[in-house]
Amino acid sequence: MATERTLSIIKPDAVAKNVIGEIYSRFEKAGLSIVAARMVHLSQQQAEGFYAEHKARPFFGDLVSFMTSGPVMIQVLEGENAVVTHRDLMGATNPADAAPGTIRADFAQSIDENAVHGSDSAESAAREIAYFFTEDQLCARTR
Numbered sequence: 484m485a486t487e488r489t490l491s492i493i494k495p496d497a498v499a500k501n502v503i504g505e506i507y508s509r510f511e512k513a514g515l516s517i518v519a520a521r522m523v524h525l526s527q528q529q530a531e532g533f534y535a536e537h538k539a540r541p542f543f544g545d546l547v548s549f550m551t552s553g554p555v556m557i558q559v560l561e562g563e564n565a566v567v568t569h570r571d572l573m574g575a576t577n578p579a580d581a582a583p584g585t586i587r588a589d590f591a592q593s594i595d596e597n598a599v600h601g602s603d604s605a606e607s608a609a610r611e612i613a614y615f616f617t618e619d620q621l622c623a624r625t626r
């Protein structure tokens with residue numbers, strides 16, 4: 484399995500709970516390294532563009548208002564099988580269905596305010612990473 488990158492967002496609810504460090508620790512213990520990170524209070528335009536694939540869905544308006552309700556922490560994670568490793572750490576979209584010990588089981592309160600985002604495929608990861616970071620902002624971790 485080759486080294487892969489994925490985009491992770493710690494959403495406004497989890498940032499407000501002050502659990503960025505706790506979530507970062509889970510990434511690192513699972514073998515994922517942070518190769519870029521920044522905190523942003525997303526504009527409506529940035530949030531709508533990021534979630535454009537969900538534009539026709541009934542929850543789109545609520546999703547955009549939630550994602551712009553406070554700062555988010557955005558990072559690029561690198562490691563073996565990073566997309567799936569990260570999705571496994573996150574747990575199911577609805578925290579009520581998330582396996583015990585996952586980030587959403589431990590920190591999310593509802594399907595609307597569910598603590599974290601993670602790319603769902605290598606193709607999404609490439610698009611989402613490029614949405615927030617330029618290539619020169621991604622730091623090589625192998626030395």
Ligand code: RTP
Pocket residue numbers: 537542546575576594595596597599600601602603
């Ligand atoms: P994400 O994109 O945030 O990592 O979450 P996901 O892949 O697990 O879920 P996705 O289907 O991509 O949906 C994106 C976000 O929209 C909200 N959502 N609400 N009320 C609803 O039925 C509903 N369905 C999705 C969630 O916040 C979800 O994370």
Ligand code: MG
Pocket residue numbers: 601603
């Ligand atoms: Mg998704």
